Amino acid sequence: MEKELILMYARQSRYTPADWHSTMHSHYFTEVLLVTEGVGELQLTDRAIPLRPGTGVVVNPYVLHTEHSSKKSPLAYLVFGVDRMRLADLQAAELDVVSFRDDHHTFRPLLDFMVQEYTDRATDSAIVLNHMVTAVMTVIARDRWQMLPADSAQVPRDAQMLKDYLDAHFKEHLTLADLAFILHLDKFHLIKIFRESFGDTPMNYVLTRRLAESMTLLRTTDYAIGQIAEIAGFESQSYFNQVFKAKINVSPSLYRRLAHASAHALQET
Incomplete structure (x- = not known):
């Protein structure tokens, strides 16, 4: 440095x-x-x-x-x-x-x-x-x-604008074509600047945000798994279950049980 x-x-x-x-x-x-x-x-x-x-x-x-x-x-x-x-x-x-x-x-x-x-x-x-x-x-x-x-000052304006939009709208149905149209930018340009700035693709970032939202809901609410999948922006409960298990290594229901057990253990500490 x-x-x-x-x-x-x-x-x-x-x-x-x-x-x-x-x-x-x-x-x-x-x-x-x-x-x-x-x-x-x-x-x-x-x-x-x-x-x-x-x-x-x-x-x-x-x-x-x-x-x-x-x-x-x-x-x-x-x-x-x-x-x-x-x-x-x-x-x-x-x-x-x-x-x-x-x-x-x-x-x-x-x-x-x-x-x-x-x-x-x-x-x-x-x-x-x-x-x-x-x-x-x-x-x-x-x-x-x-x-x-x-250096945060080196993040291009287009990349930051895209991230801000994804943070605000990640629960919605989004495609690269939609993003390119909304932001008036070429979709290949969006992929390139986002990966260079944040080390990820826009759509994978959306998936990460949806998973994070679903994990919060699993820990803090009693909503059914299907409701959580819908709220977080997943197209179906089966797809949510599939992605969650692939990325987090446990099913949503098991994650909820483990999170509740962990929270209970924290409160007992």
């Missing part, structure tokens, strides 16, 4: 039932969190990562995720956003999320300082914070992962 990284924010988050909304979301920048108290899970589209004190997680740009907390042992963590980078393994393979441990309390005082500096907004705090976040990410990544440039 030749460029200095840019800190987007640094803050402390704590679970409170009134204002904690566990909905799947993503960021155009990398997000890093370090658990300080409590028990929970980081939910991805295909798995959940246990969160305990000392657990650190780096979430790469555009990776769908959310956090769940135990009510008996509420989750608290330090979190910051960092622009201009993403993590890859040492062979430069794509990653969605990586975990690390802070068992020797290396990162906690650094993140505490970053949160305080970001909150105080003292003279030249941006310079201090950008230097600090560059150093922290270098320590996290060294000998294990590779920091690659991912």
Whole structure:
């Protein structure tokens, strides 16, 4: 990495039932969190990562995720956003999320300082914070992962416009021809710029968003499987079952039972 990284924010988050909304979301920048108290899970589209004190997680740009907390042992963590980078393994393979441990309390005082500096907004705090976040990410990544440039400013306007449209309309029936007509762009151009910007095809991204929505509904509602398939935008329950099992490795009904069991175990913790 030749460029200095840019800190987007640094803050402390704590679970409170009134204002904690566990909905799947993503960021155009990398997000890093370090658990300080409590028990929970980081939910991805295909798995959940246990969160305990000392657990650190780096979430790469555009990776769908959310956090769940135990009510008996509420989750608290330090979190910051960092622009201009993403993590890859040492062979430069794509990653969605990586975990690390802070068992020797290396990162906690650094993140505490970053949160305080970001909150105080003292003279030249941006310079201090950008230097600090560059150093922290270098320590996290060294000998294990590779920091690659991912400057959000380089995302083409057409690619961002397409992503914004897909995020707003993924539950609807969509084809590449529809998207090309609506956005007044060639469909092959759409495929090319979307893959170059976000590492995926537009239609696969739609499928990922539909799966994420269905997983949220399976965890949080009592809707029938067929209703969930329809709400999330799948053309039929049988197709939903087929895709869900292929991508998530379990059926929707089994996922619901496992998610409920996991949520119950969190509340008992």
